[in-house]
Amino acid sequence: MTFASSKELLSFHWMAYSIYAIFIISLIAWFAYNLTRKEKAKSIVRIPFYGYMAFLVAMGVGHHIFTYNSIPWVSQDIMRHHIKPDASYEFEVGNHKWINMPKHVTVQCGQTIKFDVHSRDLVYGFGLFRQDGSMVMQMQVNPGTDVNGILDSNDILWTFNHNGTFDVMSTEYSGPEAYDEKTGDSKMIVEKWLTVQGCKEGGKK
Amino acid sequence: MSFMNTLMNGTDFDHKSLNALQKVTLRAVVMSFLFFGLVAIEGMIMRMVEVGPKAPIPHMFFHPAHFFSIMTVHPIVGIFGSTYQLVFGAFMFLVPFLTKKPLYSVKIANAVWLLITIGTAMSWIAAFVWQYAPLYTLYWPLPADTNQFSVVGGIVFIVGVALIMVGTLLFIYNIYATIFARVGIHKNKTTKELLISGFGIDGMLNLINKLRGKPPYSKDPALALPVVAIFRGTVDTFLDAIVILSAGILVLVYLIFDASGHPLNVASVDALLYKNYFWWGLDLVADGLVLIYVAGSWYLLATLITGQKLFMENVARAALMLELLVSWMVWSHHLLADQGQPEMMKLISGEMVTAFELLTQGLALFITLVTLWKARPLKMTPPLAYLLGGLVGFGLAVPAAIIQADMGMNRVLHNTQWIIFAHVHIALIVGLYMTLYSAVYVMWPLVTNNTTMFSKKLTWTHFWLYLIGGIGMGAFAGMAGLDGMLRRHLYVHGEFNTLMILAAICGTMVLIAWAIFLFNIVMSVGVKGLIGIFLPAEDKTASYGIEEDDN
Numbered sequence: 001m002t003f004a005s006s007k008e009l010l011s012f013h014w015m016a017y018s019i020y021a022i023f024i025i026s027l028i029a030w031f032a033y034n035l036t037r038k039e040k041a042k043s044i045v046r047i048p049f050y051g052y053m054a055f056l057v058a059m060g061v062g063h064h065i066f067t068y069n070s071i072p073w074v075s076q077d078i079m080r081h082h083i084k085p086d087a088s089y090e091f092e093v094g095n096h097k098w099i100n101m102p103k104h105v106t107v108q109c110g111q112t113i114k115f116d117v118h119s120r121d122l123v124y125g126f127g128l129f130r131q132d133g134s135m136v137m138q139m140q141v142n143p144g145t146d147v148n149g150i151l152d153s154n155d156i157l158w159t160f161n162h163n164g165t166f167d168v169m170s171t172e173y174s175g176p177e178a179y180d181e182k183t184g185d186s187k188m189i190v191e192k193w194l195t196v197q198g199c200k201e202g203g204k205k
Numbered sequence: 206m207s208f209m210n211t212l213m214n215g216t217d218f219d220h221k222s223l224n225a226l227q228k229v230t231l232r233a234v235v236m237s238f239l240f241f242g243l244v245a246i247e248g249m250i251m252r253m254v255e256v257g258p259k260a261p262i263p264h265m266f267f268h269p270a271h272f273f274s275i276m277t278v279h280p281i282v283g284i285f286g287s288t289y290q291l292v293f294g295a296f297m298f299l300v301p302f303l304t305k306k307p308l309y310s311v312k313i314a315n316a317v318w319l320l321i322t323i324g325t326a327m328s329w330i331a332a333f334v335w336q337y338a339p340l341y342t343l344y345w346p347l348p349a350d351t352n353q354f355s356v357v358g359g360i361v362f363i364v365g366v367a368l369i370m371v372g373t374l375l376f377i378y379n380i381y382a383t384i385f386a387r388v389g390i391h392k393n394k395t396t397k398e399l400l401i402s403g404f405g406i407d408g409m410l411n412l413i414n415k416l417r418g419k420p421p422y423s424k425d426p427a428l429a430l431p432v433v434a435i436f437r438g439t440v441d442t443f444l445d446a447i448v449i450l451s452a453g454i455l456v457l458v459y460l461i462f463d464a465s466g467h468p469l470n471v472a473s474v475d476a477l478l479y480k481n482y483f484w485w486g487l488d489l490v491a492d493g494l495v496l497i498y499v500a501g502s503w504y505l506l507a508t509l510i511t512g513q514k515l516f517m518e519n520v521a522r523a524a525l526m527l528e529l530l531v532s533w534m535v536w537s538h539h540l541l542a543d544q545g546q547p548e549m550m551k552l553i554s555g556e557m558v559t560a561f562e563l564l565t566q567g568l569a570l571f572i573t574l575v576t577l578w579k580a581r582p583l584k585m586t587p588p589l590a591y592l593l594g595g596l597v598g599f600g601l602a603v604p605a606a607i608i609q610a611d612m613g614m615n616r617v618l619h620n621t622q623w624i625i626f627a628h629v630h631i632a633l634i635v636g637l638y639m640t641l642y643s644a645v646y647v648m649w650p651l652v653t654n655n656t657t658m659f660s661k662k663l664t665w666t667h668f669w670l671y672l673i674g675g676i677g678m679g680a681f682a683g684m685a686g687l688d689g690m691l692r693r694h695l696y697v698h699g700e701f702n703t704l705m706i707l708a709a710i711c712g713t714m715v716l717i718a719w720a721i722f723l724f725n726i727v728m729s730v731g732v733k734g735l736i737g738i739f740l741p742a743e744d745k746t747a748s749y750g751i752e753e754d755d756n
């Protein structure tokens with residue numbers, strides 16, 4: 001099983017967590033009901049203590065193994081300094097403005113792009129969002145300089161497998177001046193900044 | 206009795222019959238619930254803004270500086286003004302009660318609630334008057350950004366937080382001084398014995414001896430299990446207070462230099478390093494003292510409600526030790542979206558060690574449920590119902606946390622409404638507060654000398670409104686997070702309107718539940734009784750239930 005986009009992953013997560021939430025609420029409700037009954041409740045399954053502990057360990061560790069194998073950006077993120085991207089975009093952010101950022105970026109389907117963002121002053125975020133508001137991906141953008149006084153990079157690799165046009169937003173709060181004082185609109189949204197083209201209807205080339 | 210008469214005099218509450226320990230406990234509890242009301246109102250204001258421009262609230266709240274100053278003080282009032290206050294008040298009563306010794310100092314206990322109340326009020330004023338709004342995470346260098354914030358506001362805010370931390374340190378001192386006092390049942394115990402018990406080493410040795418077929422190391426541990434949890438959680442409370450205090454001092458130094466016309470270079474402090482340090486401390490609140498205190502409270506409540514011994518007590522003692530160690534090593538799960546954070550730290554601290562919390566909290570849940578189950582049939586009293594509500598809260602919030610503490614998931618969940626609602630608010634509002642309400646109902650007869658509660662119906666109305674509202678608010682806002690709605694972001698056009706309306710309805714249920722709870726309490730103790738709680742106690746006794754033994 002592989003999730004080709006964050007949208008697929010989040011729908012799966014929505015479903016899986018909702019089922020779990022209904023299960024745990026029902027379980028405690030069943031437990032509460034039977035706590036007050038005089039007759040002994042018939043247990044549906046008998047879970048031994050060590051079995052339960054082993055289940056928790058399996059879930060805690062297994063969940064990461066599952067995501068490592070099914071979410072493509074995990075290994076790509078860990079190995080990003082050894083992967084050659086198809087294109088790189090390096091720019092800065094300061095005083096609640098994007099600086100030297102390309103006006104628009106066009107990506108061909110399946111390309112892996114590197115975004116390298118440097119902050120001149122505060123902590124910001126860099127996120128890409130679909131036109132329906134859902135998130136493609138995001139990272140934090142911390143300020144800071146290396147020993148030579150060069151601004152630290154906050155870099156991420158992303159492979160685009162679906163056509164679309166995405167907005168950029170700062171995903172971290174950097175003070176009220178990031179918003180228009182009168183309208184309350186964010187000054188850090190860049191609408192329709194990135195376009196992906198060349199993918200088939202269901203994604204990929 | 207007429208309504209006015211009950212409102213003024215309560216049911217049968219007599220504040221003059223309370224001793225010094227009972228009064229100081231109730232003072233903290235009263236302040237805590239007043240702050241809870243404030244936090245719920247602030248939360249609802251923010252929620253209504255997020256509903257969109259048609260929401261029936263004054264337009265001034267849509268102003269960015271106003272909106273974010275509310276967001277800055279909301280967690281300060283919630284976590285410190287309300288939660289800390291309630292937990293500290295309860296523990297300063299429970300430790301003497303469970304160890305059958307007097308509280309080390311009632312004067313210090315009074316200083317604790319006063320300092321936390323004044324400190325919280327100062328932080329609130331800083332945001333209200335000067336709109337100081339760096340948010341509670343104080344990400345460097347935002348709190349020292351004098352281009353956006355007033356220096357005076359910043360100083361008042363930081364001094365407020367510092368006062369809260371001084372109150373916290375005094376609480377810690379009072380608790381440890383009480384636990385280590387060699388009086389009463391601990392007259393013949395050595396400090397070493399108390400320390401071994403406090404750290405749960407006796408439980409661990411008992412387990413090892415059992416495996417080796419030897420007699421137990423200690424048949425009768427020096428400290429009761431809930432006291433061990435308080436002891437252990439308080440270690441994290443101490444470390445956390447030191448971290449927050451030192452971060453506050455750093456901000457203060459920058460602000461003072463700025464005010465003197467000689468601003469310091471904010472770039473001298475590395476933002477990511479600072480984030481690591483600050484999250485290490487702040488996370489000791491969430492993954493440290495909250496989880497440990499909560500586990501201890503569940504054990505205490507389960508034994509008090511059933512009147513039976515805790516199931517697998519030695520395992521529980523040993524697990525609390527594990528929980529303490531785990532809590533020191535999990536902070537990187539807050540930095541999974543920080544690309545400068547070393548991958549190894551993300552993997553080990555952020556993912557692997559964090560996954561242990563599923564084990565420790567799962568164990569606490571299991572032990573509590575089995576202890577209750579073994580005592581069947583039980584009557585569904587408010588303490589039991591609230592305890593079960595608390596278990597549901599953590600049953601939902603802990604797996605949500607494990608899911609988001611993953612490099613793959615965090616890329617699309619970090620800083621969304623999912624984190625702050627499906628996880629944080631469910632953990633706090635449902636998990637923690639339901640547990641605390643259970644403790645309030647268990648302690649009510651002890652601290653009020655068996656005062657009759659005004660209305661059982663109101664108690665149950667509060668329970669259902671609060672439970673459904675709390676879970677509903679977490680669920681709907683969490684869903685908005687999965688749709689891409691960020692946290693700490695101002696949405697002024699009703700972008701996630703439908704889910705925000707549903708979340709606002711559930712939030713209103715929580716707010717109404719609080720008003721009902723408060724009304725029930727005021728009608729039980731009366732306005733005169735409420736004022737009486739704050740008058741000096743005639744009976745200076747600093748213990749509960751041991752006077753006869755001493756004679």
Ligand code: HEM
Nearest residue numbers: 245248249251252280283284340341633692693712715716
């Ligand atoms: C009726 C009760 C409550 C409501 C309606 C409510 C609502 C909210 C809202 C709307 C936000 C802002 C989310 C965002 O857009 O970023 C928020 C943030 C938060 N709330 Fe609450 N809340 C309530 C109770 C509490 C309580 C009792 C606590 C703590 C004990 C708490 C702790 C927090 C924290 C830590 C944040 C994060 C602030 C930040 O991101 O800087 N809340 N709450």
